[in-house]
Amino acid sequence: MNKSNIALLLVEDEPHIAQGLVFNLEEEGYQVTHVESGEQALELLAKKPYALLILDLSLPGIDGLEVCNLLREQEDQIPILMLTARGSEQDRITGLSKGADDYLAKPFNLKEFLLRVAGLLRRTHWQTAQLENKHYQFGVNRIDLETHQATTATGTIQLTELEMKILLLFFDQEGKILSREKLLKQVWGMAPETETRTLDNFIVRLRKYFEIDPTKPDYFRTVRGRGYRFVQNPE
Numbered sequence: 001m002n003k004s005n006i007a008l009l010l011v012e013d014e015p016h017i018a019q020g021l022v023f024n025l026e027e028e029g030y031q032v033t034h035v036e037s038g039e040q041a042l043e044l045l046a047k048k049p050y051a052l053l054i055l056d057l058s059l060p061g062i063d064g065l066e067v068c069n070l071l072r073e074q075e076d077q078i079p080i081l082m083l084t085a086r087g088s089e090q091d092r093i094t095g096l097s098k099g100a101d102d103y104l105a106k107p108f109n110l111k112e113f114l115l116r117v118a119g120l121l122r123r124t125h126w127q128t129a130q131l132e133n134k135h136y137q138f139g140v141n142r143i144d145l146e147t148h149q150a151t152t153a154t155g156t157i158q159l160t161e162l163e164m165k166i167l168l169l170f171f172d173q174e175g176k177i178l179s180r181e182k183l184l185k186q187v188w189g190m191a192p193e194t195e196t197r198t199l200d201n202f203i204v205r206l207r208k209y210f211e212i213d214p215t216k217p218d219y220f221r222t223v224r225g226r227g228y229r230f231v232q233n234p235e
């Protein structure tokens with residue numbers, strides 16, 4: 001990715017915080033536009049696409065949650081990183097339920113901030129690339145991201161919504177270890193202490209579909225004591 005083509009929009013009303021963020025994002029090579037209110041942000045977003053919206057939660061006028069809400073109502077899919085001074089769990093949940101993609105509580109570490117920005121951009125980049133070709137391939141397996149049909153070594157399978165959800169999470173986090181807690185929470189919305197047998201059964205099923213030898217998985221690997229890891233191109 002050539003970062004100088006990546007236009008970010010920052011909405012932050014506290015000048016010293018805004019200054020620091022703009023400086024660091026520009027250092028990283030991004031193109032940054034900074035505004036101080038939600039109204040200004042909506043105006044700009046209506047005129048021009050941005051790759052990412054970095055949105056302070058507490059703003060004069062309409063607040064970050066309202067901006068988020070309005071954008072999602074207009075079916076604007078722009079990735080949103082929400083910033084807030086209130087670090088409560090409730091705010092985090094509200095923010096995410098209003099359509100923010102990620103969340104960072106102030107005061108935050110600049111390095112973490114930049115990592116989150118890069119992470120969200122990478123995710124969008126991946127999604128765009130996948131949507132353009134509309135399929136995902138690993139080994140002989142090919143998954144149609146529109147029809148949810150999988151072509152494997154043994155035939156064609158119609159994947160269920162849950163199977164697709166878990167697969168997309170694996171593809172998105174390719175090569176990374178996903179903890180059982182994270183998988184349960186993101187796919188089933190379950191608290192970690194919930195019965196986790198469901199997850200194991202799913203993994204067994206995915207291995208049966210996609211592995212050459214389900215007892216010796218190449219793609220859907222168990223990382224003992226930590227969770228699972230999907231590998232697109234095993235050695």
Ligand code: CA
Nearest residue numbers: 013056058059
């Ligand atoms: Ca603020």
